[in-house]
Amino acid sequence: MKLSGCNLPRIMVVVFVMLSINSTSAVTKFNVLNFGAKSNGRTDSNDAFLKAWNAACGSADSSFIYVPKGRYLVGSLEFKGKCRSPEIIIRIGGTIVAPLDYGVLGKSGNWFSFEGVTEVSITGAGAFDAKGPSLWACKASNSNSCSFGATILFFFSFL
Numbered sequence: 001m002k003l004s005g006c007n008l009p010r011i012m013v014v015v016f017v018m019l020s021i022n023s024t025s026a027v028t029k030f031n032v033l034n035f036g037a038k039s040n041g042r043t044d045s046n047d048a049f050l051k052a053w054n055a056a057c058g059s060a061d062s063s064f065i066y067v068p069k070g071r072y073l074v075g076s077l078e079f080k081g082k083c084r085s086p087e088i089i090i091r092i093g094g095t096i097v098a099p100l101d102y103g104v105l106g107k108s109g110n111w112f113s114f115e116g117v118t119e120v121s122i123t124g125a126g127a128f129d130a131k132g133p134s135l136w137a138c139k140a141s142n143s144n145s146c147s148f149g150a151t152i153l154f155f156f157s158f159l
Contacts, residue, residue: 026061028085031068039070041097046075057083057117067126070094076108076150081116081157088119092126102135106147110154118157128152 030052037048056063063085074096098105105111138146
């Protein structure tokens with residue numbers, strides 16, 4: 001078989017694609033609804049988010065945590081690492097809603113805290129609704145009773 005200069009790039013692309021397909025690892029999907037999350041914006045979904053994280057973190061496969069459309073009431077959470085999963089992708093399709101009392105998050109300092117983790121990505125068209133306007137109104141009133149607020153996403157990793 002004679003290889004001409006114009007066929008060689010095509011052959012290289014085909015070989016690259018074939019190698020890529022064979023080298024991909026499995027991805028295990030975890031939907032927060034399957035762990036008990038409620039998308040009504042009123043029911044506490046903390047436990048469901050933690051259960052989804054623990055399942056993803058403990059998986060030997062790359063993991064995908066999905067938060068579908070809807071509103072999910074979630075307070076302060078700590079997602080802890082030393083995960084078995086080589087990669088965790090969190091795709092937010094809905095809105096993660098903070099408790100009405102901004103002091104709840106303010107006491108913890110962080111809303112979503114990722115500690116000791118690597119290879120975590122957060123993506124999607126969803127949003128975090130931290131209920132900021134009520135905190136800013138308190139601060140604008142010069143009240144001394146306002147909390148400092150909270151960091152929405154906090155990542156801390158150590159080697």
